[in-house]
Amino acid sequence: MTTEAISQAPNVSATPSPPNRVWLYRTLLVAAVLIGWQAASGTLLDPFWISSPTAVARTLLLWTADGQLEYHLFVTFKETFAGFVIGAVAGVLFALAIGTSDIAHRTVDPFVTAVYGVPKVALAPLFIMWFGIGLAPKIVLAAISVFFLVFFSTLRGVREVDRKMVDALRTMGANKLAVQRMVIFPAALPWLFTGLKLGLPYGFVGAVAAEMMASSAGIGYLTQNAAGQLDTAGVFAALFALMLVTTLLNEALGRLESFMFRWR
């Protein structure tokens, strides 16, 4: 989903094929998968294991009607959003601070890369120990997941800034701060956006993973709870709702991106 969102954005203006037809093919693809699933359920495979689209839809309708879905989605969204903002802001600031100094960059780089290699989900138990079972550990886990992606992406952008532009501004009398503001930040912005788009789903992954371990609300809880009751349709329904939300948010980020980079 993320790779599609990222490779898709630059193509919007470049591909000459009519978008209507692509949408038609997409609809057909979805229909084919759903029909295949529905047909297989109860004939090839036991619906106990794979449920069926109609059962999932029924669960979704039920949860929507009693407000459960809205409640849990909102909890997860809140955690992810807070984590996303914290992680992204920290990632950008850290990248700007580190990236413009060669010494700082080379000093910190191996450590950041080492920490990046640790699966973030493995930190969830630790955060639950530290921060309890409320919103806090989910926010922290989401923030850390987002932080690394935004940090690495922005850092790359900062490192690849055209020296010629920096030198040009320096001869015009710009100080370090002006160079940061007028050249480095805008030049790194497309990279930053790539980081944001990659980071968003991982923010959800972080929040949901922490919810699955210890919580009483959120999509992760809903999934875990449904699985605990051997309710396959419930698991699929919760994941489907999450997928829908991340897709919509990614689309919104893509729109914002093409608006901001209209100079390209």
Next chain:
Amino acid sequence: MRPAHLSVVSAESPEAAKWPTVELRGVSKTFVSRSTSVDVLSGVSFSLQSGEFLAVVGPSGSGKSTVLNLLAGLDHPSAGEVMCQGRRIEAVNTEIGYLTQHDSLLPWRTVEENIGVPLEIRAVDRAERKSRIRDIIAQVGLEGFARHYPNQLSGGMRKRAMLARTLIYDPPILLMDEPFGPLDAQLKLVLQADLLKLWSARRKTVVFVTHDIVEAITLADRVLVFSTRPSRIKLDEPIAIPRPREVHEVRFHPAFEEHYRRLWAALDPPSRRPS
């Protein structure tokens, strides 16, 4: 005799007369990388008076751009001194406007926003910024393109925008590094004519690097020829063609041929570039 005397005095303040605007004293530059070191300049000395137009020609890799970087304070000499208005250049030199060979417009800013950058740096207020941008855009002939982004402009227009961005803060010294290099011959003539017009109106001190001998003779008061690496000054040729000059007629002036011959002979034969 009297008016001539007057014009000489009025052109230069006593302060400026005391020191050359730009001076290199025995400058050498060696670039050292991990495995090699390259001597680019060796013992280069010259000085420029205020308002003088100097062209520098030489084989490629002969350190012409290095001289500009030293004058801009973006790089520092390995030996010798680089002076600007009597002071040694220690940090980035903000007395100069540097028009590089490479496109350094900010692609995310429109033409007018790009041209306004030096004024933003100097915290000039919005209203004054706007009127100065409008004036300079008219001077360089970019009317109607103020709201365009650089990638919507042709190569010549981008050069004009860069020139406008350099002129808008009125630096007393202009450094130009093959600014018209990649442009076609016709456009080059047009831009040269525009440059001469702007220069005669504002009388800046100019150091103009080029590999085109005709361009050097057309524009400059004096032409320096650099040798191959490590570069020294092989020839310091004053150009005896009176101003104002018409860019497309300079080459028919009787003195042109002699200048051309001497400059061409001074360039090292093996490194000659077809131009």
